[in-house]
Amino acid sequence: MTKNATQQAVDAAIAAHRDRPGALLPILHAVQDAIGHIPPEAVPAIAAALNLTRAEVHGVVSYYHHFRTAPGGRHTLRLCQAEACQAVGAAALADHARTALGCGFHEATADGALGLEPVYCLGQCAAGPAAMLDEEVHARLSPAELDALIQAARGRP
Ligand code: FES
Structure with missing residues (x-):
């Protein structure tokens, strides 16, 4: 996954969900649906868009077993x-x-x-x-x- 594809997926997820209450989970789901995981480089952009700290976003990603931070296998x-x-x-x-x-x-x-x-x-x-x-x-x-x-x-x- 190139950085551009990751950035595009993150931007699209943020644009689609940032204005709804509790936007973080829908954004994380949208990113993972688009590229299969939530790469570490996605966290700063999501945190900035939602006015959260990186640690807060990272905490949610690690709390939910559903989210993965590395690509899966075949x-x-x-x-x-x-x-x-x-x-x-x-x-x-x-x-x-x-x-x-x-x-x-x-x-x-x-x-x-x-x-x-x-x-x-x-x-x-x-x-x-x-x-x-x-x-x-x-x-x-x-x-x-x-x-x-x-x-x-x-x-x-
Ligand atoms: S606890 Fe393993 S299948 Fe239910």
């Missing part, structure tokens, strides 16, 4: 981190995924194949740990099954 692996899945090993599975992918939550693999995101419940609470690869939900996921999913996704365009 495929998205979402690991459930909610309570019922935590009780059956979601944290260990997340550690395994981070090691296997070489990236953390809200990041993507170096080859751009996969982005890793947390999600908070996939409706599989009795069959955790649960995950979603693109649109497909997987339940009772073992580390080996996760490896197989990752490998299959890497092989797909």
Whole structure:
């Protein structure tokens, strides 16, 4: 994403929403919808337009799990981190995924194949740990099954 494209998306989002009450969230959604994430260089312009500090804008971006600050991958692996899945090993599975992918939550693999995101419940609470690869939900996921999913996704365009 070039700086120009980012700037255009930010300018358009600000122009469309700056005059409504609570403009920050609609602006952030519009930027992410347009370019897939909210790059750090978008924050100063948004803060200036809304008369907020950069820290305030950054705080909102980091508070909402929905917003990402780096580009995603071709495929998205979402690991459930909610309570019922935590009780059956979601944290260990997340550690395994981070090691296997070489990236953390809200990041993507170096080859751009996969982005890793947390999600908070996939409706599989009795069959955790649960995950979603693109649109497909997987339940009772073992580390080996996760490896197989990752490998299959890497092989797909
Ligand atoms: S808590 Fe993980 S699917 Fe509901």
